[in-house]
Amino acid sequence: MPPLLQLKGLVKRFPGVQALRGVDFELANSEVHALVGENGAGKSTLIKVIAGVHRPDEGSYRIDGADADIHDPRQAMAAGIRVVYQELELVPDLSVAENVFFGRLPAKGGRVDWSRLHADTRDALAQVGLNIDPRTLIRRLGIGPQQLVEIARALSQTARVLILDEPTSALSPTEIDRLFGLLRRLRRDVGIIYVSHKLEEITSLSDRVTVLRDGQLVGTHPTAELDEQRIIQLMVGRELTDAFPHMHRAHGEPVLEVEDLTTGRVQDVSLQVRAGEVVGLSGLMGAGRTELLRAIIGADRRRAGRVQVADRELGANSTTKARKLGLGLVPEDRRGHGIFADMSVLHNATIASLAQFAHAGWLRIRNREEMEVAGCVVERMAVRTPSLAQAVALLSGGNQQKVLLARWLLKRDLKVLLVDEPTRGIDVGARFEIYKLIDELADEGLAVLVVSSEMEEILGLCDRIYVMKEGAITAEFDRADADQESLLSAAL
Amino acid sequence: MIPNRLVHRLLHAEQTGLFLALALLCIVIGSLTPVFFTAVNLANVLRDAALVAIAAIGMVMIILQGEIDLSVGSTQAVVGIVAVYLLNTTESVALALLLSLCVGAAIGVVNGLLVTRAQINSLIATLGMMAILRGTAMVSTGAVSIQAKVDGFVEVGTGHLGPIPVPVLMAAVLFAAFWFVLHHTPFGRYIYAIGGNREAAELAGLPVQRIKVTVFVIGAMLASLSAFILASRLNSGQPNAGLGFELQVIAAVVLGGISLTGGIGTLVGALIGVLILTVLNNGLVLLNVSSFYHDIARGFVIILAVYLDTRRRRSLARRQAGH
Numbered sequence: 001m002p003p004l005l006q007l008k009g010l011v012k013r014f015p016g017v018q019a020l021r022g023v024d025f026e027l028a029n030s031e032v033h034a035l036v037g038e039n040g041a042g043k044s045t046l047i048k049v050i051a052g053v054h055r056p057d058e059g060s061y062r063i064d065g066a067d068a069d070i071h072d073p074r075q076a077m078a079a080g081i082r083v084v085y086q087e088l089e090l091v092p093d094l095s096v097a098e099n100v101f102f103g104r105l106p107a108k109g110g111r112v113d114w115s116r117l118h119a120d121t122r123d124a125l126a127q128v129g130l131n132i133d134p135r136t137l138i139r140r141l142g143i144g145p146q147q148l149v150e151i152a153r154a155l156s157q158t159a160r161v162l163i164l165d166e167p168t169s170a171l172s173p174t175e176i177d178r179l180f181g182l183l184r185r186l187r188r189d190v191g192i193i194y195v196s197h198k199l200e201e202i203t204s205l206s207d208r209v210t211v212l213r214d215g216q217l218v219g220t221h222p223t224a225e226l227d228e229q230r231i232i233q234l235m236v237g238r239e240l241t242d243a244f245p246h247m248h249r250a251h252g253e254p255v256l257e258v259e260d261l262t263t264g265r266v267q268d269v270s271l272q273v274r275a276g277e278v279v280g281l282s283g284l285m286g287a288g289r290t291e292l293l294r295a296i297i298g299a300d301r302r303r304a305g306r307v308q309v310a311d312r313e314l315g316a317n318s319t320t321k322a323r324k325l326g327l328g329l330v331p332e333d334r335r336g337h338g339i340f341a342d343m344s345v346l347h348n349a350t351i352a353s354l355a356q357f358a359h360a361g362w363l364r365i366r367n368r369e370e371m372e373v374a375g376c377v378v379e380r381m382a383v384r385t386p387s388l389a390q391a392v393a394l395l396s397g398g399n400q401q402k403v404l405l406a407r408w409l410l411k412r413d414l415k416v417l418l419v420d421e422p423t424r425g426i427d428v429g430a431r432f433e434i435y436k437l438i439d440e441l442a443d444e445g446l447a448v449l450v451v452s453s454e455m456e457e458i459l460g461l462c463d464r465i466y467v468m469k470e471g472a473i474t475a476e477f478d479r480a481d482a483d484q485e486s487l488l489s490a491a492l
Numbered sequence: 493m494i495p496n497r498l499v500h501r502l503l504h505a506e507q508t509g510l511f512l513a514l515a516l517l518c519i520v521i522g523s524l525t526p527v528f529f530t531a532v533n534l535a536n537v538l539r540d541a542a543l544v545a546i547a548a549i550g551m552v553m554i555i556l557q558g559e560i561d562l563s564v565g566s567t568q569a570v571v572g573i574v575a576v577y578l579l580n581t582t583e584s585v586a587l588a589l590l591l592s593l594c595v596g597a598a599i600g601v602v603n604g605l606l607v608t609r610a611q612i613n614s615l616i617a618t619l620g621m622m623a624i625l626r627g628t629a630m631v632s633t634g635a636v637s638i639q640a641k642v643d644g645f646v647e648v649g650t651g652h653l654g655p656i657p658v659p660v661l662m663a664a665v666l667f668a669a670f671w672f673v674l675h676h677t678p679f680g681r682y683i684y685a686i687g688g689n690r691e692a693a694e695l696a697g698l699p700v701q702r703i704k705v706t707v708f709v710i711g712a713m714l715a716s717l718s719a720f721i722l723a724s725r726l727n728s729g730q731p732n733a734g735l736g737f738e739l740q741v742i743a744a745v746v747l748g749g750i751s752l753t754g755g756i757g758t759l760v761g762a763l764i765g766v767l768i769l770t771v772l773n774n775g776l777v778l779l780n781v782s783s784f785y786h787d788i789a790r791g792f793v794i795i796l797a798v799y800l801d802t803r804r805r806r807s808l809a810r811r812q813a814g815h
Contacts, residue, residue, distance in 0.1 A: 351698070364672075
């Protein structure tokens with residue numbers, strides 16, 4: 001029997017990037033086929049080619065062994081290909097039922113047949129194990145149920161291929177279990193393509209794994225022949241023997257001293273970070289960690305407390321003063337709060353240190369010097385960009401994060417670096433590069449304060465850890481005394 | 493090598509399309525009326541354009557940082573009146589100019605503080621200022637224009653330096669200076685950054701509020717300079733001067749490709765935008781088209797230009813989204 005989907009020699013170019021360089025991909029009937037690769041490896045492009053969103057520049061596309069001319073999402077839909085994208089495509093102000101049957105509401109005599117719609121929706125929801133009223137507005141659902149509604153929508157029409165792009169990123173453990181149960185049942189009738197960064201999901205769920213790297217096919221292997229370590233190696237193309245760089249740092253004087261800091265969302269926080277030290281802020285989402293970082297640099301109004309950087313008082317609520325005293329923040333929301341999407345890599349990198357490159361600090365910018373110095377830092381951080389003039393929006397998440405780190409490294413008198421979720425949405429390979437970099441920076445004498453929701457990251461990277469809960473610090477651990485359990489119990 | 497690169501850059505420059513549109517417009521009008529390409533008429537076009545261009549430089553910076561200023565038209569009236577009043581009392585053109593610019597700066601400070609400190613949306617804040625200033629102009633003069641009584645004042649707006657009209661010279665110098673500021677100083681870079689992502693600018697420690705106020709001040713001072721030139725051309729201060737001027741300026745700037753959401757656009761584009769609207773106006777006058785049609789024509793041009801620009805941006809965004 002010919003494979004359900006067979007794509008050969010796919011090439012897709014975008015201005016400035018070649019997203020796919022001759023990729024082959026096959027999906028058999030009744031299999032769960034995992035698609036993995038670092039960000040920017042070409043997974044999204046491949047999915048979009050399969051879904052008819054992108055038309056490949058070269059290559060063939062066969063369904064059941066017959067040439068298929070799919071260059072439009074509607075043709076892909078007609079062929080039974082359903083995609084659940086990571087960014088949900090539901091209409092928040094319509095009901096669950098209207099979303100599931102969006103564009104094909106059952107009609108009777110020119111009017112919507114509501115009773116049939118709701119009955120059909122109940123059936124569709126039952127299939128994904130979701131027991132909610134079809135009349136509920138999408139807006140009122142959490143991300144997890146929304147994800148399931150989206151899957152129900154995909155399955156409510158005859159599906160032959162189901163593509164799931166990072167479906168579990170917003171799901172709770174119970175919801176994940178339920179989803180996996182569903183996928184195992186569906187596998188009998190549907191070919192499933194499963195994109196994920198979570199390796200344990202891939203090894204437990206999939207039959208085969210296809211690995212992409214830099215737009216090329218690294219290989220397709222039966223999952224039984226692989227383990228997590230091996231998948232990582234295939235993804236990054238090198239051995240990652242030690243996930244976290246190991247460090248024996250000498251700590252200096254306290255550089256960042258916070259005393260009784262209080263804002264709207266932060267209660268009486270005192271902490272210090274010494275030169276050469278990496279300190280972690282652990283805690284649950286909403287514990288006030290991001291708000292604490294904002295409070296330290298003066299982005300939120302301070303009600304009480306003091307912040308000192310190298311014995312100099314950071315007085316008013318001014319991020320400019322914080323920058324001048326040598327405080328830098330790499331925010332959690334890269335796109336919304338970090339990068340300037342319309343500006344180049346160079347201009348993004350030097351925006352916080354322009355005074356160093358300008359005559360008298362504010363007159364003409366010495367362009368050549370700016371290029372040279374920024375070029376060195378960008379190179380040191382291994383930012384993968386065709387040039388410094390590239391628009392930063394065109395880089396992958398990991399590379400954008402490196403540009404944001406570069407922004408502060410370029411500042412000559414930087415003393416304290418605050419990093420909020422350093423590796424959120426960043427693939428494995430770039431993660432380790434960022435860990436290594438943070439480690440090196442501390443070695444060079446910087447004081448680093450890291451917020452992270454990933455226990456492993458906090459435990460692997462930090463010398464000392466504070467745990468926050470409801471805006472206040474509830475515990476402090478030395479690296480040696482902390483483990484996942486102790487951190488979690490302090491956070492709960 | 494160099495010509496090749498130059499050709500490539502020209503072909504890919506954002507302003508090439510606009511420039512071609514301007515050239516086409518000139519050719520069409522020139523072929524319909526021979527008067528258009530005479531030296532006298534071209535000097536007139538440039539003189540008219542200079543008035544808008546000077547104010548447009550400020551508007552470019554204000555829109556780039558993601559704000560807008562609707563009060564420039566009323567500023568023209570108030571500053572024109574103040575200028576003529578000061579001129580008549582001090583009998584010094586220089587002093588009158590200096591004080592007029594100070595009045596402009598004060599208006600800019602108020603605009604800037606309303607937007608940054610009071611956190612009022614700039615559209616509303618400057619709309620309010622527009623009404624207040626226009627009303628002030630009317631009240632202070634009893635809605636009657638005041639005549640300038642100093643010889644030489646009229647030279648500011650109508651004089652020449654060699655073959656070049658004085659306002660054109662001023663516009664050219666200011667254009668070059670602010671082009672440099674926008675593209676070669678930290679201040680210019682910050683304006684783009686603030687308009688591109690205000691929150692990120694704040695967290696990166698840029699002095700967002702100070703820059704915003706400064707840009708409003710610069711914008712109002714440039715509008716005041718253009719008011720001074722207008723008053724000199726009219727040899728009087730008129731309470732209804734600059735009616736609709738703010739829209740003329742904003743239209744030219746938007747036509748030139750400055751995005752109203754901030755952070756995108758160049759001074760060169762805006763200059764071409766100013767020239768297109770001025771040439772269009774001039775052409776319609778030469779062709780004896782009733783002035784009521786001028787507004788209609790301008791409206792069409794603006795909508796068309798912004799439509800084309802939106803389409804271009806969308807196709808660019810689509811290409812980026814593929815990544």
